Amino acid sequence: MTSAALELAFRSAAVALLVVLAASLLSDFRNVLAARLGAAFALGSAAHAASYSVGVSSLVPAWHAPLIALSTGNIVVFWLFTRALFDDDFRLHWWHGSIWGLVTAFSFVGCLWIAPGGNARFSVTMVNLIVLGFIALAVVQTIASWPADLVERRRRVRVFIVCAAALYGGLNAVLQIFVAGSDVGDFANTINAGVLACIVAAIAYAMLRVDGTDLFPATAETAPAIVFSQPAADDTADQKLIDALMRLMADERIYRHENITIGVLAGRLKIPEYRLRRLINQRLGYRNFNVFLNNHRIEEAKAALADPAQAAVPVITIAMDAGFQSLGPFNRAFKAVTGVTPTEYRRLKVNAI
Structure with missing residues (x-):
């Protein structure tokens, strides 16, 4: 199998898994904000899997630009997803959508006008600095909120999802900054596609091992009545x-x-x-x-x-x-x-x- 064919297989596998994951979340937990954001993040990641290239050149096909823009804006969705995942009181506001729109628009403009105008390194560097910033926000949110989660299996899976996504996104952002505007060859893209497919498979497997209502409760948590004694405890x-x-x-x-x-x-x-x-x-x-x-x-x-x-x-x-x-x-x-x-x-x- 050639390198190009292997890369296509990895990309296709990642896209398929992500689409299935998004469909599953929307089917089972469409009324839960964290699940809806998780589905949006999965679809944005599918756009990333279909469009991402290491060391992008200054000339991006017009049809490719929307996918790249959605892939970039997905980092905002990732940040919102981590907030909803760890904070039961989190609610979306209009300005969250505005932030997503600004990041997506900047990436789109960079693909079609800034990079082709001879500023490819500037465009790529700025986009990936934005990505690193939102990854940092997501990690800080995870660290701050994780201790309050009382469901042990859910705590481990949540942290794995955030850490795996943040590590992959962070390493790719740093790599893009260093190789911006150059073509590093098909081998690097094949390796990247393979790593992404493995991470997506690992996240899907980890989610399957946890009860869905543990990870995404079907309804918002209500506070149980205060109990000052338990009449009959097993222990x-x-x-x-x-x-x-x-x-x-x-x-x-x-x-x-x-x-x-x-x-x-x-x-x-x-x-x-x-x-x-x-x-x-x-x-x-x-x-x-x-x-x-x-x-x-x-x-x-x-x-x-x-x-x-x-x-x-x-x-x-x-x-x-x-x-x-x-x-x-x-x-x-x-x-x-x-x-x-x-x-x-x-x-x-x-x-x-």
């Missing part, structure tokens, strides 16, 4: 730990502490983080540590808002006393649990008296 040791955890939450109100983490909480209980993560997930029914904390904070805020003696206390004071760092996250979390804003909740309680 007595686990039950004692749950009781100790609930004492920390109810008596010491440790959820009020600034920057409380699962590591700090595990240290107070003198157990490993993985065990506390499993207890909160499997015994108490939470999938995210922040939701667990916020549920307790919101219960305290609800009591304060319903207290006639605190009717003159500003909502932001109540929010910060309960452990929230600002009003925006408090309002969003409160409405997600109660269905109304804190101000509306207070008015309803006052009118009910």
Whole structure:
């Protein structure tokens, strides 16, 4: 088999896997934002697999430019995908689409006008610096959000997906900057296509090994009711730990502490983080540590808002006393649990008296 034929086989395999993956996500989890962004990322990656060449020249066929532009804009989708994947409260805004449009448009203009005008190195370098910037944002988001995920198998798969995509994209961006405007030959493109096909296959395999509802819950997570004791636990040791955890939450109100983490909480209980993560997930029914904390904070805020003696206390004071760092996250979390804003909740309680 010739190098060109092998490259075509690798590209075709990668495109086919990515299209099937996108179709599967849309079929099973079309109502989940992370899954929709995952499908968009898969389709953008298919455009990359079909169009990418190492050491692109300054002359790009007109029909090729849209694919390259979509491939470049896909890095914005990747960043949004990682945000939705690790942050259950993430929502898309109009300016996210604007960022994607600007990056895609710049790549398109670079292909058709900037590079052919004798500025191929500038165009390629700028595009790939943008790519590296969004990869850095995605990695930072992963590092910041990963500890709060309480579903162990999902945590490993999520990190693998992000790391594999970021490593491949980052290495390719650096390579393109160094060889911009030159033709490195068919062998390099064959190797690149083969690596991409292997990474796509590995990601698809990893996703198949995890229950789909673990990776992409069919509905947004709702906060379980706070449970201060479990009447019948299979494991007595686990039950004692749950009781100790609930004492920390109810008596010491440790959820009020600034920057409380699962590591700090595990240290107070003198157990490993993985065990506390499993207890909160499997015994108490939470999938995210922040939701667990916020549920307790919101219960305290609800009591304060319903207290006639605190009717003159500003909502932001109540929010910060309960452990929230600002009003925006408090309002969003409160409405997600109660269905109304804190101000509306207070008015309803006052009118009910």
